[in-house]
Amino acid sequence: MPELIRSVRALAETIGPRPAGSAAEAAAARHVRERWESLGLTVQEETFRTVTTFSWPQGAVYLLGVAAGLATLLRPAAGVLLGLAAVILFWGEVDGPAWVSRLLARATSRNLWTRIPPREQPRRTLVVSAHLDSSRAAAAFDPRRVQLFRATFLGVAAGLAGVPLLAAAALWWPGIAPAALLPTAYLAVTAALLGQRELCFRFVPGANDNASGVAVLLGLAEGLRSSPPARLELWLLATGAEEAGLMGMRAFLERHGPELADAWFLNLDNLGRGELVYTTAEGMLRPHATAPELQAAARRAADRLGIPARPQAFRTMSTDALPALARGLPAMSILALDERNLLPDWHWYTDVADNVDASNLEDACRLALGMVEELDGVGRD
Ligand SMILES: [Zn+2]
Numbered sequence: 001m002p003e004l005i006r007s008v009r010a011l012a013e014t015i016g017p018r019p020a021g022s023a024a025e026a027a028a029a030r031h032v033r034e035r036w037e038s039l040g041l042t043v044q045e046e047t048f049r050t051v052t053t054f055s056w057p058q059g060a061v062y063l064l065g066v067a068a069g070l071a072t073l074l075r076p077a078a079g080v081l082l083g084l085a086a087v088i089l090f091w092g093e094v095d096g097p098a099w100v101s102r103l104l105a106r107a108t109s110r111n112l113w114t115r116i117p118p119r120e121q122p123r124r125t126l127v128v129s130a131h132l133d134s135s136r137a138a139a140a141f142d143p144r145r146v147q148l149f150r151a152t153f154l155g156v157a158a159g160l161a162g163v164p165l166l167a168a169a170a171l172w173w174p175g176i177a178p179a180a181l182l183p184t185a186y187l188a189v190t191a192a193l194l195g196q197r198e199l200c201f202r203f204v205p206g207a208n209d210n211a212s213g214v215a216v217l218l219g220l221a222e223g224l225r226s227s228p229p230a231r232l233e234l235w236l237l238a239t240g241a242e243e244a245g246l247m248g249m250r251a252f253l254e255r256h257g258p259e260l261a262d263a264w265f266l267n268l269d270n271l272g273r274g275e276l277v278y279t280t281a282e283g284m285l286r287p288h289a290t291a292p293e294l295q296a297a298a299r300r301a302a303d304r305l306g307i308p309a310r311p312q313a314f315r316t317m318s319t320d321a322l323p324a325l326a327r328g329l330p331a332m333s334i335l336a337l338d339e340r341n342l343l344p345d346w347h348w349y350t351d352v353a354d355n356v357d358a359s360n361l362e363d364a365c366r367l368a369l370g371m372v373e374e375l376d377g378v379g380r381d
Helices: 002-015 023-038 056-074 074-095 098-102 147-172 174-200 207-224 247-255 292-305 322-327 357-377
Strands: 043-050 109-116 122-132 232-239 264-267 274-284 307-315 331-337
Touching: 002 023, 002 147, 002 207, 002 357, 023 043, 023 109, 023 207, 023 274, 043 247, 056 074, 056 098, 056 147, 074 098, 074 147, 074 174, 109 207, 109 247, 122 207, 122 247, 122 357, 147 174, 207 232, 207 264, 207 357, 232 247, 232 322, 232 357, 247 322, 264 292, 264 322, 264 357, 274 292, 274 322, 274 357, 292 307, 292 357, 307 331, 322 331, 322 357
Parallel strands: 122 232, 122 264, 264 331, 274 307
Antiparallel strands: 043 109, 109 232, 274 331
16 A cells, blocks of 8 residues: 555645644645545545644633632632632633634634445444644654653643642631642743744744545545445545644534534544554543444454554544534544554654654554444444
8 A cells, every 4th residue: 555655745745834714734635635536436625724733722721720720829719719720711712612613713724524325224423534734853752751741741730730729728818828829820821831832933844734634534535435335434534623622523513513412433643653553542641442342343344454453542632533522422542642642743854754654554454344344233133
């Protein structure tokens, strides 16, 4: 399947970095559209509003936490209210409806999707997704300290929760109020780092994250077009703005969630290097278990085809599977991780096509095709 690595080069080298809502992201969508149309597929395009980076909404929430911490020194009751608002908005960004991202959304991005009908009467639908956009680098993604990313994030969560708790304690025991300065300082530093990210770092080529997933999605379209499943209907979905708060998948589910209430969702992300895994749980704050039927299909397909792939919880960063899981829809991701369970070259300038392994892409594509066969057989009578 030499076309898989060619797809990665087309997206990561010819088009290059693809910020959410940018002309480059739109060019990536055009590339996918042309490839699908060359297979005779009918392509749907749906636009939506998005932020261009997660730094602004996250930074706004952290600064609200800072304001709550400072208010605690003067008026603990105000610290409680502001601090609770920051906690709720933070949950909304990470695990909820992303109110702040929606409020700040000024750019336009798009989702593309196409449908591959089965040979017979459809029994169930599988939505396979991969995101088109790439991320901006940041100090936190520097390979020398990227393994601290999750601890830093949990520190933010603890800091945001700590401020209203300390403010509430200060209502009865005013002497404790200065302790709120500790989480406040931590939140101020992390907010400043998000500002530094926007000022000092560039968007990355995104060969592994996620031209690799899009390449496999395109490979799937070719494989399934020539031999479609018997009873499983396929929707192939290329999302925009995943790196900017999963805004593409959110928009897709708002439009199509009701008609896909019985569908499975398989997400493809970072498949270019490392060991293939299928996720057992996702979610940075609350762990959402992935669909047991999808896990079973991945395990059976891997065993049958002799592809090394293992189950693994992935909670370092949210993927496009999360909005589906948060809605109670059965979803799962396939990723490739390094020996530290991190994504290789994650959000860094080394995320280039030369660091993507063609054999990884082929294994991932065979695994996904094998899963389609397994799911096509689920409930067969
Ligand atoms: Zn990604």
